[in-house]
Amino acid sequence: MNILITGVGGPTPRSFAHSLKFIGTQYRNAQLIATDTNRLAIGLYQSALFSHSYVIPRADDATYWKVIEEIVEKHKIQAAVVLPELEVVEWSKRAQKGELPCKAFLPDPSINGILVDKAAMTEVLMESGLVPPSVSFHRDSDKLQLIFDELGSDFWVRSSSGTSGLGSLRIDGLESLQNWIEINPGVQYFLASMFLPGRNLACKLLYWEGKLLRAACGERVNYIMAKVAPSGITGNTSFGRLFNEPELIDVAKKTMDLVFEYAKAPQHGFFTVDLKEDSAGRPFVTEINVRHVAFTQCFAAAGANFAEDSLRLLMGDPSFSMDFKMYAFEPGTIFLRDVDERPIIMNEKHLL
Secondary structure, three states, X not given: OEEEEEOOOOHHHHHHHHHHHHHOOOOOOOEEEEEEOOOOOHHHHOOOOOOEEXXXXXXXXXXXXHHHHHHHHHHOOOEEEOOOHHHHHHHXXXXXXXXXXXXXXXXXXXXXXXXXXXXXXXXXHHHHOOOOOEEEEEOXXXXXXXXXXXXXXXXXXXXXXXXXXXXOEEEOOHHHHXXXXXXXXXXXXXXXXXOOOOOEEEEEEEEEOOEEEEEEEEEEEEEOOHHHOOOOOOOOEEEEEEEOOHHHHHHHHHHHHHHHHHHOOOOOEEEEEEEEEOOOOOEEEEEEEOOOOOOHHHHHHOOOOHHHHHHHHHOOOOOOOOOXXXXXXXXOEEEEOOOOOOOEEEEHHHOO
């Protein structure tokens, strides 16, 4: 089988590829074809992982689809794994028109429009009580004091779009907010939210043609290269926990039900719902990714191989069970990750 994987300069596509080639069993012999817009992307040169690599235009470039179609035709691609948000958006639009060059597991484009923009997602969910009190604002706003009137003097701010904690910082006063806006000139719109001191959680949800089929939960505890980010958050977890909390899945599912209903979209796609707990342990939704995220291979190594699940569904594997399953982990399961290293799965009681 020949599989196209896009955006291999990022850790998420490479994590997905590792889940297929080195952890799963169904696609170890598949030929993985890599693409990225940056010729310096490390994944383009990982020959043990990818059989062929291509530098391609950005997804919003006029020549993008011509190049993709040529690659698909040349390598007889049967399925595409599309993970960078910009490409997910463009592939979803084309899928809606029935014009994809090969199979791909994608959400409805109306979902993307809501979830890629964190401020839009928050607005949709605000009345549900599932998201923390929040205020969205433009960097040139002359009414920043109103944010403090709404949220108090201690809140979290981040870019309303983008990944890896872009533009994120805990704010403790007007001056610090003004300074943070000034040193983030690339961010036009920000989202300020009530500061939540509890656990930083992720819930994985795999939907297929109107039904939730697989789910699992994890916690982000520490981040790779955390010291380089003022917020301490870089988007890549270095230490995390995998655990079993059906109640958390219920919260994530309720959230997605509301989003699907609002968008009038089919329940289809893979989503990572991020949540943060308040001081009382109540989880609030902070972000929903329309794709896998970087530590997907940690879940796979612990027995929850969502990458393989996605391909099996896409290719119509008759042996795949269509009954709902929450992946369960041994109590105390943790993972350790670092740059250029394979993750380690172990029990927390065995930490030195």
